[in-house]
Amino acid sequence: MTNETLIPKVGVITDVRRDTPDVKTFRVVGTDGKKLFEHMPGQCAMVSIPGVGESMFSITSSPTNKEFMEFSIKKCGCVTEVIHSLEVGEQITVRGPYGRNFPVEEDFKGKDLLFIAGGIGLAPLRSVINYVRHYRKNYGKVTIVYGARSMDDLVDIEEIKTEWVNEPDFNVYLTIDREQEGWDGHVGFVPSYVKELGLDPNMTAVLCGPPIMIKFTLAGLLELGFEKQRVYTTLELRMKCGVGKCGRCNVGDKFVCKDGPVFRMDQIDELPDEY
Amino acid sequence: MLKIAKSKLNDLYAKINESMGLFIPVKVAGEVDYRVWSEGKEVSLETLKTVKSPKSMFFPQTENLMKFVKEGKNIEIIDVREDFDQRKPFVLFGVKACDYKAIEVLDKVFLADPVDTYYQDRREKTTIITTACSKPEDTCFCSVFGIDATNPLGDVTTYLDNDYLYWQANTEKGENLTNLVKDLFENGGEEKVAEIKENAKKVLDCLPFKNLDLSKFKPENLNELFNSDKWQELSEACLACGTCTFVCPTCQCFDIRDFKTNKGVVRFRCWDSCMYSDFTQMSHGNNRTTQTQRFRQRFMHKLCYYPSQNGGLYSCVGCGRCVNKCPQNLNIVKVIKALGDK
Numbered sequence: 259m260t261n262e263t264l265i266p267k268v269g270v271i272t273d274v275r276r277d278t279p280d281v282k283t284f285r286v287v288g289t290d291g292k293k294l295f296e297h298m299p300g301q302c303a304m305v306s307i308p309g310v311g312e313s314m315f316s317i318t319s320s321p322t323n324k325e326f327m328e329f330s331i332k333k334c335g336c337v338t339e340v341i342h343s344l345e346v347g348e349q350i351t352v353r354g355p356y357g358r359n360f361p362v363e364e365d366f367k368g369k370d371l372l373f374i375a376g377g378i379g380l381a382p383l384r385s386v387i388n389y390v391r392h393y394r395k396n397y398g399k400v401t402i403v404y405g406a407r408s409m410d411d412l413v414d415i416e417e418i419k420t421e422w423v424n425e426p427d428f429n430v431y432l433t434i435d436r437e438q439e440g441w442d443g444h445v446g447f448v449p450s451y452v453k454e455l456g457l458d459p460n461m462t463a464v465l466c467g468p469p470i471m472i473k474f475t476l477a478g479l480l481e482l483g484f485e486k487q488r489v490y491t492t493l494e495l496r497m498k499c500g501v502g503k504c505g506r507c508n509v510g511d512k513f514v515c516k517d518g519p520v521f522r523m524d525q526i527d528e529l530p531d532e533y
Numbered sequence: 534m535l536k537i538a539k540s541k542l543n544d545l546y547a548k549i550n551e552s553m554g555l556f557i558p559v560k561v562a563g564e565v566d567y568r569v570w571s572e573g574k575e576v577s578l579e580t581l582k583t584v585k586s587p588k589s590m591f592f593p594q595t596e597n598l599m600k601f602v603k604e605g606k607n608i609e610i611i612d613v614r615e616d617f618d619q620r621k622p623f624v625l626f627g628v629k630a631c632d633y634k635a636i637e638v639l640d641k642v643f644l645a646d647p648v649d650t651y652y653q654d655r656r657e658k659t660t661i662i663t664t665a666c667s668k669p670e671d672t673c674f675c676s677v678f679g680i681d682a683t684n685p686l687g688d689v690t691t692y693l694d695n696d697y698l699y700w701q702a703n704t705e706k707g708e709n710l711t712n713l714v715k716d717l718f719e720n721g722g723e724e725k726v727a728e729i730k731e732n733a734k735k736v737l738d739c740l741p742f743k744n745l746d747l748s749k750f751k752p753e754n755l756n757e758l759f760n761s762d763k764w765q766e767l768s769e770a771c772l773a774c775g776t777c778t779f780v781c782p783t784c785q786c787f788d789i790r791d792f793k794t795n796k797g798v799v800r801f802r803c804w805d806s807c808m809y810s811d812f813t814q815m816s817h818g819n820n821r822t823t824q825t826q827r828f829r830q831r832f833m834h835k836l837c838y839y840p841s842q843n844g845g846l847y848s849c850v851g852c853g854r855c856v857n858k859c860p861q862n863l864n865i866v867k868v869i870k871a872l873g874d875k
Contacts, residue, residue, distance in 0.1 A: 263647040264789070265599050268608050308601035308608060308798040309791050335816025349608040351601075496815045498789045503642050503649060504805075505786030506813060508834070509820075510755055511841035530759040532830075533820055 263501055266306060266351035267294050271344055272326065277413045278406075281378055282342055283318065283330045286352060294352050297321055299362055299385040300492060300520045303354030304500050305329060307344075311337040314497045314515070317355065318381045320388035327352075330381040330413055356500040357519045360386050360464065360490060369462040370398035374475055376448050376467025377406050380413045382492055382519075383466050391425055400425070401457065405433040405448040405471075409441045431455060449474035452482075459483035465491040469533075476523060486523035493518050493526075493533050509533045534726065535700040535711070535718035542578075542698060546570050546626075548714050553660075554623040556590050558583045567625075578627045578664050578693060581673065582854050586632050586782030588639060590625050591655045595803040598651065598789065602797040611797075617654045624710065626662045630685035631675040631850040633663050635782030638850070641843050642785050660706045663687035667694070667733050672853035674742035674866065680850060682737060683730040692726045699726050742851075742866055749873045752841035759833060763871045768828035770861040775806035777864070778831065780854040786812075807831050832868045 273285035288294045297303070297317050306312035313335070319328035333342045344350065360366065371390060375383045390397045402422065406412045412432065423430050433444040433451045444451060448471050459482050465472050472491055479489060495514045498504040507514040510530045512521075526533075537545060549555050555570035558577050565580040567587050600611040628636075643652035663685035666673075675682050684690070688707035692699040699722040702711045737743065750758070778784040788805040791798050805812060807830050813821050821827050839848035849865055856864040 260648075260650055262612075262614065262650045264649075265610065265612060268610060308603065308800065309793050311791060312789065338816070348606050351608060351610065494815075495820055496813045498787065498802075501647055502645070503785070503787075504789070505807065505834070506805075508830075508838060510759065510833075511752065511838040528756075530756055532759075532826065 263353065264499065266304065266312075266353035269294055269305075269350050269352040271346055271348050271350065274344070274346055277330060277415075278411045280333045281330055281411075281413050282333075283328050283414065284341070284344070284350075285326050285328050286350065287326045289349075293324060293326055295355060297327075297355035298359030299389045300357070300360040300382055301355035302357050302500070302515075302519060303327075303329070303352050304356070304497075305331075305341070306351045307337065307340050308351065310340045312351075312498075313337045314356070314494075314500060316382035316385070316492070316519070318384050320385050320392060322389055322392035330378065330384070332378040354500065356515055358517065360520050362386060362389055365488075366390075366462060367396050368398065370458065370460065371400050372457060372461040372463040373400070373402045373404075374448060374452060374463065374465045374467070375402075375404045376471040377411060378413060379465075379467030379471070380404055381466075383464060384414060384417075386464065387422070391422075394425070399427045399461075400429070401461065402428070402430045403433070403448060403452055403455065403457075404430070405435070405446075405451065407435050408438055409434050409443075447471075447474075449478045453478040457482060459485075461488075463489045465489065486527065489523040490520060491523065491526070492520050495533060534722045535715065535720060536697045536722040536725075537700065537718050538697055539693075539695075541717060542576065543572075545698075545714055545717050546576065547572065548717060549624050549626075549710070552621075552713065554621055555626060556587065556623055557626040567627075570626075576627075578691075578698070579667070581629055581666055581668075581670055582852065582857060585780055586635060586852065586854070587625055587628055588632075588635065588782050588785075590623070590659060591636070591652050592639060592643070592785060592787075592804075595801055596651060597799055597801045599800050600797055601791075601800065614650060614654070620654065620658060622658045622660065623655075624660045624662060626664075627691075628661055628663045628685070628687060629666055629852070630663065630680050630682045631673075631852040632782050633661065633685045633687050634675070634678070634680050634850045635852070636661070638783045638839070638843075638846065638848050639785055641846070660689070660710050661687040662689040662691055662707075662710075665690065665692045665729065665733065667692075667729055669733060669736050669740060670853065671741055672856040673737075673740060674745055674851035674853060676737055676740075676743055676851070677745045677747060677869075678847050678849065678851050683733040692722075692729050694725060694729055697722065697725065699729075701726075745866065745869050746873045747836070747847070747869065750836040750840070750847070750869070752837065755833075755837050755841065758837055758872055759829065761872055764825050764829045767863070767868060767871055768825045771808070771824050771828050771863055772861055773808050773810065773824055773827065774860060775808045776858050776860065777855040778806040778808055779804060780858050782850060782852055782854070783835070783848045807834070828863075832865060835865065836869070 666682040
């Protein structure tokens with residue numbers, strides 16, 4: 259029988275990590291204990307619990323991880339609520355990978371990279387950042403600006419604190435929205451922090467987070483002299499098929515599932531304002 | 534060219550039905566729609582606008598995609614496509630030129646990589662017999678999209694006059710079908726068919742919508758059309774009933790859902806409509822919150838987005854069903870007139 263993209267594979271949850279009060283990271287392998295499929299940073303997968311529903315998530319783990327995949331999932335709807343109740347050993351279904359990845363082997367190579375994330379927006383960026391760490395010599399300096407509502411909402415803070423900050427030529431800037439006991443780092447929203455930092459506009463930037471953060475951060479970056487052709491982000495719309503057939507995730511003549519989710523800011527400018 | 538007396542058509546249907554399924558326009562509750570043929574059904578090949586288009590032949594309104602059986606923590610996926618082998622070939626009879634073009638529009642979605650194997654299986658097992666339009670109606674505007682209602686393609690093309698059905702095979706599938714039924718036919722009809730085409734062309738030349746101007750609907754005008762201030766007024770009366778999308782031969786948006794049964798979970802797809810408020814609803818928001826946005830999406834998709842993705846092919850074939858069926862008398866003709874003004 260020929261391959262059918264809508265038919266998923268069965269995945270087994272081998273680890274569940276609580277990152278924040280509403281974000282958990284799930285480690286998944288196939289029933290044979292091996293990785294389900296290969297992907298590139300920025301690509302997505304359809305995760306489902308039969309009987310509950312299927313939703314698109316970015317693959318959080320780096321493709322350089324050959325053993326398993328990870329999904330960082332925020333509890334915010336009917337599917338994610340049930341996913342959050344799953345424990346180690348339980349099974350789900352996964353299909354993918356879908357969409358176009360970040361151009362890590364093309365435009366990003368040899369460049370100084372700036373990653374800006376807000377909240378759960380770190381999920382797709384973690385895949386790129388760890389890819390860049392793996393092939394460290396192919397890339398220039400790396401700057402990461404990451405913010406969340408509170409220090410408890412910073413996703414995967416352990417990896418950031420123990421690994422990313424110690425990486426050579428990695429600068430990590432963390433911020434939270436409001437003062438909090440036990441936090442001695444920066445306080446303030448991501449867009450204003452980005453402007454305060456006076457970042458080098460020659461870097462290639464990757465933005466991911468809530469639409470409002472992206473909007474204001476982009477404005478800040480343009481003020482600093484960044485060019486839209488070198489700023490990347492990801493879009494997220496409702497999807498059912500993942501392959502441009504169900505007609506749900508289009509913005510103008512582009513489907514987020516197959517033409518995205520990664521877009522350059524100059525490409526987004528050409529799209530009608532409906533995302 | 535072959536011909537068969539209309540009085541003998543029932544024998545033709547019965548002959549086809551011996552070895553294949555036959556999907557054909559029949560009278561149902563005072564209207565005409567495609568149904569599986571059986572003895573006694575009243576066929577109407579003359580009807581131009583069947584209630585729904587024959588798209589459900591390849592893309593049924595609901596269709597099971599797979600099943601899941603859960604035992605303890607384990608999930609077993611059952612590939613329902615294993616039943617495809619038992620599906621018999623089908624003949625789709627009476628397809629008008631507009632609906633035939635619509636199948637090409639659907640093919641570009643479902644047969645594009647990665648191929649939708651559910652659609653593909655039905656498509657491959659079906660022989661399509663088209664029927665040329667003898668009397669195009671006032672709400673028809675297929676010629677605007679370059680479609681010739683008098684000369685549809687398909688595996689077999691048929692033409693009708695008062696007494697005969699004329700039959701012309703165009704493809705290998707069509708020849709195979711012809712071989713199966715040729716004993717019922719006699720030769721001839723070329724002159725008659727030329728006359729039928731001639732007469733139909735005269736009708737086409739007088740249709741009220743034949744001069745609709747599509748020249749404005751080009752990918753390069755996407756943002757200008759999208760940002761037009763005319764959408765608000767055009768969409769004001771829309772009830773969001775979705776009738777236009779269900780009767781449309783090219784509308785192909787679908788939903789995928791799960792249904793719990795005693796023996797596990799069935800995952801199925803069903804027709805959906807971009808006119809519905811929850812079509813793009815996500816847990817964290819909705820990118821189309823007003824009916825104007827949803828209305829605009831439907832027509833922009835047909836006249837601008839789809840052509841942009843498919844080499845200029847429009848995703849409207851001028852069948853006129855939406856013109857007939859919209860309870861608020863909204864339709865693509867009004868949109869083309871309002872936005873097509875230079």
